[in-house]
Amino acid sequence: MLWAGEDAALHTALVEALQSAEIPFFDKPPADDQLAPKVDVFRLEGGAHFGFEVSVLSSRFADAEVILEKLLDEEPVDMELPAEDESVPLAPEVNAGALSAATCAVWSGADHSQADFLRQALKENEIPVRIEKHAGDTTLYVPPEEETLAREIIREILEGAPPA
Numbered sequence: 001m002l003w004a005g006e007d008a009a010l011h012t013a014l015v016e017a018l019q020s021a022e023i024p025f026f027d028k029p030p031a032d033d034q035l036a037p038k039v040d041v042f043r044l045e046g047g048a049h050f051g052f053e054v055s056v057l058s059s060r061f062a063d064a065e066v067i068l069e070k071l072l073d074e075e076p077v078d079m080e081l082p083a084e085d086e087s088v089p090l091a092p093e094v095n096a097g098a099l100s101a102a103t104c105a106v107w108s109g110a111d112h113s114q115a116d117f118l119r120q121a122l123k124e125n126e127i128p129v130r131i132e133k134h135a136g137d138t139t140l141y142v143p144p145e146e147e148t149l150a151r152e153i154i155r156e157i158l159e160g161a162p163p164a
Contacts, residue, residue: 002064006051010071014054017067025064026055102130102141106150110136121157122150 002025003014011027018025029052056064107118115131115138122129122142127150130141142150155161 001053001055002061003068004051004053008052011052011054013071014068017071018054018056018064021063021067023056023060023064023067028053101143102128104142104144104147104150105139106142106147107154108137108139110138112138115140118154118157121153125149125153127153 003010005011015025015027107115109115118140119129119131122140127142127146129150132139132141140150
């Protein structure tokens with residue numbers, strides 16, 4: 001056996017290098033034993049239990065070992081998946097006309113943090129929200145065509161209830 005392991009990139013590079021050097025090899029997964037099962041049912045013996053095993057003829061072992069050593073000395077192949085774009089998605093544009101049309105009061109109260117949470121929830125559902133503050137009370141306004149949906153969203157949040 002020349003090499004056994006779980007590194008898919010190294011396995012691929014080794015197999016390709018052996019092929020290009022015209023060195024005959026035998027490539028099999030370690031669990032693919034065609035012999036009778038061993039007494040070690042839990043596979044506690046040393047060696048790879050999954051991954052790859054590459055064997056070569058003893059007459060070509062020295063040549064194959066040189067190829068393997070060269071591959072092991074190289075920098076590892078970057079197999080990392082690219083990170084997803086973590087930028088904050090842009091909020092949909094709300095035109096001034098939509099905000100001026102926000103004339104239906106859907107919530108009013110003195111809790112400014114709750115008002116801000118409700119405003120964010122409505123904006124997340126792409127409902128334009130206009131806020132007015134008077135004497136410590138905050139009122140949220142939405143356009144008339146969004147009033148029913150806005151009231152349902154607010155009800156779900158305040159009552160902790162699923163959609164009706």
